[in-house]
Structures are given as structure tokens and as C-alpha cells.
Amino acid sequence: MSKSRQKQYKTIFNEIYELNKKTPSELVKEAKSEEKPFMNKDNLPEIKDIDDRTITRYYYDYYNYLKSNELTESTIASKLGTFRAFYNEYNVELPKPVKLNTNSNVLREGDIPTIKDIRKAVNNATNIRNKAIILLMASSGIRSGDIRNFKISDFTKATSYYHNSDSIEDLLDSKYNNNIIPCWEFYPEKTLKQNNFCMTFNTPETSQAIIDYLKKRNSLQEDDYLFISQYKRQIGKHGIINIFNFMNDRFFYKTSEGKRFFHAHSLRKFFKSTAIEHTSDYKRVNIMTGHKLDNIEIAYEQIKENDMRRFYTNLVPYLSIKDTKVHDLKSKDYIRMKKLEEQVEAKDMKQKELEERLAVQEEQNKEIKDLMKKYAVTVERAREFEEREKYTDILFNDKHSSELYMYVIGKRDVDATNIDLLKRLVELTTTNDLKEMKKMSWKKKANEIIEEIKPYKNNSYY
Numbered sequence: 258m259s260k261s262r263q264k265q266y267k268t269i270f271n272e273i274y275e276l277n278k279k280t281p282s283e284l285v286k287e288a289k290s291e292e293k294p295f296m297n298k299d300n301l302p303e304i305k306d307i308d309d310r311t312i313t314r315y316y317y318d319y320y321n322y323l324k325s326n327e328l329t330e331s332t333i334a335s336k337l338g339t340f341r342a343f344y345n346e347y348n349v350e351l352p353k354p355v356k357l358n359t360n361s362n363v364l365r366e367g368d369i370p371t372i373k374d375i376r377k378a379v380n381n382a383t384n385i386r387n388k389a390i391i392l393l394m395a396s397s398g399i400r401s402g403d404i405r406n407f408k409i410s411d412f413t414k415a416t417s418y419y420h421n422s423d424s425i426e427d428l429l430d431s432k433y434n435n436n437i438i439p440c441w442e443f444y445p446e447k448t449l450k451q452n453n454f455c456m457t458f459n460t461p462e463t464s465q466a467i468i469d470y471l472k473k474r475n476s477l478q479e480d481d482y483l484f485i486s487q488y489k490r491q492i493g494k495h496g497i498i499n500i501f502n503f504m505n506d507r508f509f510y511k512t513s514e515g516k517r518f519f520h521a522h523s524l525r526k527f528f529k530s531t532a533i534e535h536t537s538d539y540k541r542v543n544i545m546t547g548h549k550l551d552n553i554e555i556a557y558e559q560i561k562e563n564d565m566r567r568f569y570t571n572l573v574p575y576l577s578i579k580d581t582k583v584h585d586l587k588s589k590d591y592i593r594m595k596k597l598e599e600q601v602e603a604k605d606m607k608q609k610e611l612e613e614r615l616a617v618q619e620e621q622n623k624e625i626k627d628l629m630k631k632y633a634v635t636v637e638r639a640r641e642f643e644e645r646e647k648y649t650d651i652l653f654n655d656k657h658s659s660e661l662y663m664y665v666i667g668k669r670d671v672d673a674t675n676i677d678l679l680k681r682l683v684e685l686t687t688t689n690d691l692k693e694m695k696k697m698s699w700k701k702k703a704n705e706i707i708e709e710i711k712p713y714k715n716n717s718y719y
Contacts, residue, residue, distance in 0.1 A: 261402075261494065269339050276318055281343065288312045288349045313352040316340065320355050330357045369526045370395075370519055376578035378504050378519060385473065387500050389466040390484060394521060396460040396576040398528035398546045401497045401521040402446050403455075410479040412467060415439035418566075425477055429468060437464040438570065440562055445547040455547030456560055458569040460577045497521055531575050541568050641676060648679035651686070658686040665703055675712035682706065 270281050279287070291310045297303040307313060319340060323333045334357045344351055370378075375395045382388040393404060413425050416439045420427045442456050471477060474485075482491040498521070505511075505519040512518055525546070532542045543550055544560055574580075652662040661682060666673040673679075685702055 265339060266343070269336055270343075272322065272336075273315065273319055273340070276322060277315055284312075284315070285344070285347050285349065288344065289347070292350060307350060307352055312344070312349065316352055317355075333357060369523050369530065371527075372531075372575070372578060374509070374519065375524070375527065377508060379578055381504070381508055383503075385466060385470045386484060389463065389470045390497070390500065391504075391524070392463040392466050392578070393459055394524040395527055396463045397441060397457045398525050398532075399441065399455075399457060400445060400447060400525060400547075402494070403443065404484065405482075405492055405494065405497060406446065407483040408479065409471070409477060409481050409483055411441070411443070412439065412471075412483055413479060415441045416464070423479070425471065425479065429472055436461045437468075438566065438573070439464060440566065442562075448547060448549070451549060453547050453549055454560070455545070456562065456565055457545040457547075458566065460573050462577055462579055528576065532572055535572060535575050536568070538568070541565065545569070644676055645674060645679060648676070648683050651683050652679070655686065658682075661686065661699055661703060664700060665707070668707070670713050671707055672712045675710065677710050678706065678712040681710065 273284070274280065277284075288310070291305050291312070294302045294304050316337075320333070320337060323336055328336075337355060337357075341351055341354065375391065378391055379388050382391060390404065393399065394401065409425050413423065413428065416428055416437055418440060419437050422428070438458050438461060440456065440458055442454075445453060445455050467483070470484075484492045486492045486496050501520045502517065505517040509517070509519040529542060529546050532545065533539065536542070540550065544565065649662070651658070653659045662673070665671060665678070665682065671678075682703070685699070685706065689699065689702070
């Protein structure tokens, strides 16, 4: 719930408390108890009629209190609506609502500002911030509460169609032209519970005013508020009101009802009436103003940014205080699109070249791995060869050991080059004195070694 809504509830319940001396929780408890059945004098269950309940009395007492204070019908309707909304939240049965004459007056020429009035206000704005706020409200239809809550990151996102950065600094670069039409997508705070979606845009001159304003600020952060007060914090509700009060009191007038002619909501009315007048497309205008759409429209139709952008572009001349030609916007937009396409194409070519280089690199890596495997095999074979040479040298160093080795070589299917076999034969010669052993003994030992190791040629390395 917004702060203004909380304040409204507080005011209303203070007024009700003054009338009935009951807190909100006591009011609900009492209303709930009166909805429960009770036994009447005939000992039958009965529920008190709504007209006899205290909630009905409270409702009409409050209505009479508001009337006695000479409030307008719309103000009374708003306060009674809040009264009923509170009880509805707790599913409390309510009396029929009071019928009030709150029908909106038909807008006539002179009821709301014209583009000339807005031009006059902008030209007399005291600073670039106020100029940007007025232009944004008039050319987008966005409520002042939502504009107050916008962060710099929202503007960065809204203008992402024109740059490829998550930082506002890129947008503030002078290389960008002044034909920027941002796309604002958000859920308005006022209708947040209704889940109303808003997609709207603003004119190029508005974008330029916002950019000029941001360029005058120091150390911009994406999380900073888009519009700030003189105290370097979020501009307040009354800060917006004061801008328009000053403007109206100095350059405009009050209506016959004593209300100011030039105020924030009047710019929203200007936007909607201008859009309807030149398009008669209520659906798209409702999307841009964040009003409720029919359920069928929501279910079966998509809200496409490109379609909405084209729709809005045709409205730009009627929402701009300077002369703006639609075809100029489109042609420059087309040039920008072509540049973006060329950039994308260049990136694609560069990526393709990198992919080709990567493929060549992978092939080279594969060849290197194969060579390394072959090298590893070669090294291993060289090591085995040296080891084999060492053992054979030992065996041929002595008459009896060489006779033993020749005996093994002479055996069919025995791989006499097997390193394990040579190693065991060397161990046999070094641990036994073959000269003292009978031939049958060392031949038996050799056969046992062969049987144990099984160094047959079909298992050999080669």
C-alpha cells in the first residue's frame, strides 16, 4: 500500500473514531458478531437484518458527517469507498452504497491544457528538471507517482533500443542523436492490485530534456532516482505539486470551481485525449495509460513493442511542443537500424572467423596429442631396450649364464626378449652358482620361471 493510501486510511479512521469511539479492529469484531445467528423470542434462529446492524448506522453517520463538512461529491465518494473497501477486506456484509452524483464531466475545449499551454509551461520552467518532468508527463501519460519512483536504471532500460549498455553513461555519449523514443514498461503503483500493465513512450524532445538534466548531475548511479530534489534525494509528492502550483499561479488561472487549471493530472488527460482524438484506438491508448483491458484482449492478444512503437511514432507530432515530422523520425530510425544491422553482421563475421580459427586450433591440438602419444611410446620402447640390453649383457658375461640364456632362446614360442624373463634369469644367475649346479637343476629352474611368467611370443611386446 502506498504512503498516500496509508495516510488516507489513517485520516478516515480518525474521523470514524471521532464519531463512534471505536478502533478499526473493534469495528470489524462488532460487525462480525452481528452477522452470527441468534435465538429470537420464539426460540428460533435468526440473523439481524442489515438495516438493523450498527455497521449501517456507522456508514450513514459517516456519510452525513462528510456532507456536513461541505465536501465535494467526488471526495465523499472516495472516502465512503475507502470505508467499504476496509470492511470488504474482512468479508463483512455492507448496506447498499449511497448514490452520489459523481459522473465525470464531459471534457470540453478549454477544460484541459493544450499543446500551446504545455509549450508555455516548458518555456517558462525554472530549471531543466522541471522542464523534463512536464514534458515526460505530457508526452507519456505516466502518473506523477510513478515518475517519482523511476530510477536511472528504468530510463537506461527504456532506452535500450538505442544502445547496448547497462549503464546510463553510454546513453549520455554525444554520439547518440536526439530522436530517442524510450519504451517504458511497468505496473503503475496506483493500480498495482489490479495488475494493470503499462507500456508507453515519450517524445524525442522529452528524452533530450532528461539527458540534458542527467548531464548536469554528478556521480550518477543506476540505482539513483531519475528525478531528485534540491536535497539530492527522491523528489517528493509535494515537490511535484509545488512545480505545478507555481506554474499555474504565475502563468495560468483557476477554474470556475476554484481549482488550478494546470496540474499534473491534467497532463495525463491531455495525453489520453490527444491520443484518442488522432487514433480512436482505445485499446492501445489504454495500454499506454495503464488502464484495465478486457479479459478477452488480455488472453488472446499480445502487446508487441514494435507495434506500439509504430503507433506512438504517429502521435509524436501532436505531443511535441516543437515541430516534428514523423517521416524524419522514421528515416533516421531506419538509418540507425541499418547501422545496428551492420554492427550485428560484423559481429557475426568476426564470430565466424573466431570459430574457424578455433577449429584449426583444435585440429592442431589433436595432432600435437597424437605426436605426444607416439613420442611417449618411443620413449617407453627406448627405456625397455636399454633395460633389455643391460640384462643380456649380464647373461652373456659368463659361460654358464650365457648357456642358460641360450637354453631359453632355444625354447619354441618363448619370447626370450621379455624383460621380466630376463630379469628373473639374471636373479637366478646371481643367487645361484650355475657352475656348481647340475644342468638339469638350472634347466628346471628356468622352466619354472617360464611357466610362472608365461613370456610367450603371442603375449610379447612386439
